[in-house]
Amino acid sequence: MSKDRMIEIRRQNCNPMTMKVTYYKKPVFIHQGYMQWLWDVDGRRYLDLFAGVATVSVGHCHPKVTAAAEQQLKKLWHTTSIYVYPTLHEYCEKLASHFPDPLKVIYLTNSGSESNDLAILMARLHTGNNDIITLRGSYHGGSPQTIGLTSNAAYKYPVASGFDSTNVGHCMANEQYIAQLKETFATSVPNRIAAFFGEPIQGVGGAVQYPKNYLKDAYKLVRERGGICVADEVQTGFGRTGSHFWGFQGHDVIPDMVTMAKGIGNGFPMGAVVTTPEIAASFAKGLHFNTFGGNPLACAVASSVLDTIREDDTQQNSLRVGTYLMTELAKLRDKYEIIGDVRGKGLQIGVEMVRDKASRDPLPPEAMAEIFEDVKDMGVLIGKGAIYGQTFRIKPPMCITKEDVDFFMAVFDKSVR
Numbered sequence: 472m473s474k475d476r477m478i479e480i481r482r483q484n485c486n487p488m489t490m491k492v493t494y495y496k497k498p499v500f501i502h503q504g505y506m507q508w509l510w511d512v513d514g515r516r517y518l519d520l521f522a523g524v525a526t527v528s529v530g531h532c533h534p535k536v537t538a539a540a541e542q543q544l545k546k547l548w549h550t551t552s553i554y555v556y557p558t559l560h561e562y563c564e565k566l567a568s569h570f571p572d573p574l575k576v577i578y579l580t581n582s583g584s585e586s587n588d589l590a591i592l593m594a595r596l597h598t599g600n601n602d603i604i605t606l607r608g609s610y611h612g613g614s615p616q617t618i619g620l621t622s623n624a625a626y627k628y629p630v631a632s633g634f635d636s637t638n639v640g641h642c643m644a645n646e647q648y649i650a651q652l653k654e655t656f657a658t659s660v661p662n663r664i665a666a667f668f669g670e671p672i673q674g675v676g677g678a679v680q681y682p683k684n685y686l687k688d689a690y691k692l693v694r695e696r697g698g699i700c701v702a703d704e705v706q707t708g709f710g711r712t713g714s715h716f717w718g719f720q721g722h723d724v725i726p727d728m729v730t731m732a733k734g735i736g737n738g739f740p741m742g743a744v745v746t747t748p749e750i751a752a753s754f755a756k757g758l759h760f761n762t763f764g765g766n767p768l769a770c771a772v773a774s775s776v777l778d779t780i781r782e783d784d785t786q787q788n789s790l791r792v793g794t795y796l797m798t799e800l801a802k803l804r805d806k807y808e809i810i811g812d813v814r815g816k817g818l819q820i821g822v823e824m825v826r827d828k829a830s831r832d833p834l835p836p837e838a839m840a841e842i843f844e845d846v847k848d849m850g851v852l853i854g855k856g857a858i859y860g861q862t863f864r865i866k867p868p869m870c871i872t873k874e875d876v877d878f879f880m881a882v883f884d885k886s887v888r
């Protein structure tokens with residue numbers, strides 16, 4: 472039996488998968504990573520354009536972040552936040568300095584789902600309302616509550632059915648989106664809205680962007696009805712969109728709450744919620760505790776990630792290389808009938824594949840899988856997503872170069888052709 476097959480069987484035996492392993496025809500057995508590169512157990516190198524789902528922000532095993540982690544490992548791993556230790560408040564101050572007023576109060580968590588769960592709790596306590604509105608195509612987490620916020624049917628379980636998660640449109644004109652939102656208010660959540668959740672660019676949904684002014688208009692409607700506005704920056708934060716540090720800044724809005732995870736720790740499990748002192752005051756009436764949130768090791772890693780983004784000019788690189796990648800992909804879109812759309816910002820990019828440009832029907836899953844496996848066999852890992860699984864998702868470690876883009880473009884061109 473081959474080494475690959477043995478690893479596969481061992482994984483299946485001890486860790487039955489609720490999530491399909493990507494590249495199921497011939498799985499990749501990852502062994503090691505450095506910056507934008509991954510190596511499999513046989514020493515084969517891959518250009519990683521998916522970053523563990525937009526998570527490895529500054530690079531796999533980035534030397535500066537690794538050094539910070541090593542230093543903290545020898546000092547202190549854990550105490551819980553019932554004690555005062557410098558790494559916690561120092562990190563919170565540093566993270567808060569990246570937000571505009573009045574977003575200055577930070578809560579540290581361990582994942583995106585936990586951040587969004589906490590946001591739901593705070594929104595309900597602050598407003599006294601219960602209902603939540605989310606957008607079609609959104610993904611906000613895998614916990615019992617956040618599954619209810621996630622509109623992708625594949626993630627729905629009966630446990631989430633009591634939760635009001637409402638779909639409002641997908642890739643339409645602003646007026647249509649807003650009309651649907653008003654309809655939702657009228658029919659589903661009259662005067663009971665606690666929060667409106669939106670990703671500044673939908674990630675799992677396939678780099679879906681809203682029309683200009685959509686979030687601005689939506690926020691106004693939500694606030695008029697007593698709800699608060701939450702930006703889920705789990706994928707779009709930390710400079711990934713290139714032009715701004717946070718995705719919401721590209722929409723000219725200031726949310727009442729921002730949730731984050733993934734890129735915050737460059738792969739180290741961590742998350743955060745930032746909100747206003749006013750909302751925090753409502754929350755402070757009760758107790759809230761988690762054992763690991765803001766542990767010294769996580770804070771040291773995340774602090775080093777923020778320093779590295781500044782020192783390596785990571786956000787600028789995301790803008791520069793992302794713009795180049797989008798330009799090159801647009802050339803392929805014009806060349807091939809099955810590339811229907813290229814969209815996104817910075818290094819949060821979606822390539823929507825279609826049967827033909829006129830119908831815009833999704834490219835069938837078998838054809839998607841064929842290109843996906845082919846690109847991997849030529850040494851590049853990308854992601855797949857959107858409602859019908861028809862969009863390739865490109866969200867690499869933000870240290871990739873133009874030369875990496877050229878390599879990928881040659882591979883992708885060959886595969887699509």
Ligand code: PMP
Nearest residue numbers: 582583584610611612674705732
């Ligand atoms: N929000 C968004 C936008 C996400 O993409 C994800 C994860 N894909 C989550 C929340 C949930 O994060 P986690 O998997 O860390 O719980």
